[in-house]
Amino acid sequence: MAGNGSFWVQIMPAILFLQLLFRAVGTDGASSFSFANDCQYPVWVGVLSGATSPPLARSGFYLPPSGTFQLAAPSSGSWSGTFWARTGCAVDSSTGRFSCATADCGSGDVACNGRGPSPPVTLAEITLASPGSGGQDFYDVSLVDGFNVPVRLSPSGGSAGECRAVACAGDVNAACPSDLRVVVAGSGGVVACRSACDAYRSARYCCTGEYGSPAACGPTNYSQVFKTACPAAYSYAYDDASSTFTCVGASNYDVTFCPRT
Numbered sequence: 383m384a385g386n387g388s389f390w391v392q393i394m395p396a397i398l399f400l401q402l403l404f405r406a407v408g409t410d411g412a413s414s415f416s417f418a419n420d421c422q423y424p425v426w427v428g429v430l431s432g433a434t435s436p437p438l439a440r441s442g443f444y445l446p447p448s449g450t451f452q453l454a455a456p457s458s459g460s461w462s463g464t465f466w467a468r469t470g471c472a473v474d475s476s477t478g479r480f481s482c483a484t485a486d487c488g489s490g491d492v493a494c495n496g497r498g499p500s501p502p503v504t505l506a507e508i509t510l511a512s513p514g515s516g517g518q519d520f521y522d523v524s525l526v527d528g529f530n531v532p533v534r535l536s537p538s539g540g541s542a543g544e545c546r547a548v549a550c551a552g553d554v555n556a557a558c559p560s561d562l563r564v565v566v567a568g569s570g571g572v573v574a575c576r577s578a579c580d581a582y583r584s585a586r587y588c589c590t591g592e593y594g595s596p597a598a599c600g601p602t603n604y605s606q607v608f609k610t611a612c613p614a615a616y617s618y619a620y621d622d623a624s625s626t627f628t629c630v631g632a633s634n635y636d637v638t639f640c641p642r643t
């Protein structure tokens with residue numbers, strides 16, 4: 383037995399070293415999303431997986447101020463989905479239904495169960511390459527459906543020169559044109575800012591119909607307000623390609639609400 387013991391004592395450092403090496407090399411690609419709430423107020427995160435992507439372990443969860451939460455990414459296949467923050471959520475004492483003042487997903491529950499947010503909402507959009515494929519991840523912050531909460535998407539690891547953080551950290555609500563503001567009684571101010579498309583339903587603002595191509599749908603006086611407040615984010619449907627970011631080999635994406643910059 384003593385001989386066996388010393389054998390394991392001798393090779394244990396080698397085993398630990400190999401385990402560390404394996405993790406550091408990270409053959410698995412992006413493995414997780416780390417959420418953090420740096421807002422002064424609570425948010426209820428919504429998660430929507432793309433139609434052809436497997437659901438994550440949670441489709442909605444509560445994140446108090448300073449709270450953090452981790453979600454695993456699927457271990458195989460590419461994954462595409464959207465994260466957002468709901469605000470002003472409560473359970474109706476008579477119906478038992480959960481709903482939110484902004485970006486509600488209509489499920490009546492903290493879990494969104496495959497439903498997307500109602501605008502206005504700041505979207506954090508991610509498409510992960512298949513683990514181990516060496517392919518590119520794509521990610522962006524979109525204000526195409528308006529704005530409610532500042533957000534930053536930040537990959538860790540990954541190839542040098544890419545993999546930059548993208549954020550809409552500015553307070554778009556403070557800069558919101560008066561005709562796009564969403565004000566909730568008793569909340570003490572503007573809680574969200576609608577997109578011009580959502581407010582006016584015109585082909586021009588929505589980039590549909592005769593405006594349904596990048597060449598035919600440039601910025602508008604409304605989209606420019608969003609672009610000024612958040613230059614790295616999509617401000618309208620055909621905003622320039624510089625709003626999409628790429629990364630190869632990230633191990634984790636941080637999703638931070640109200641990031642301190």
Ligand SMILES: *[C@@H]1O[C@H](CO)[C@@H](O)[C@H](O)[C@H]1NC(C)=O
Nearest residue numbers: 558559560561602603604607
């Ligand atoms: C944008 O332009 C339209 C019409 O040209 C005008 O009615 C509207 O007030 C303008 N909005 C802003 C935010 O400048």
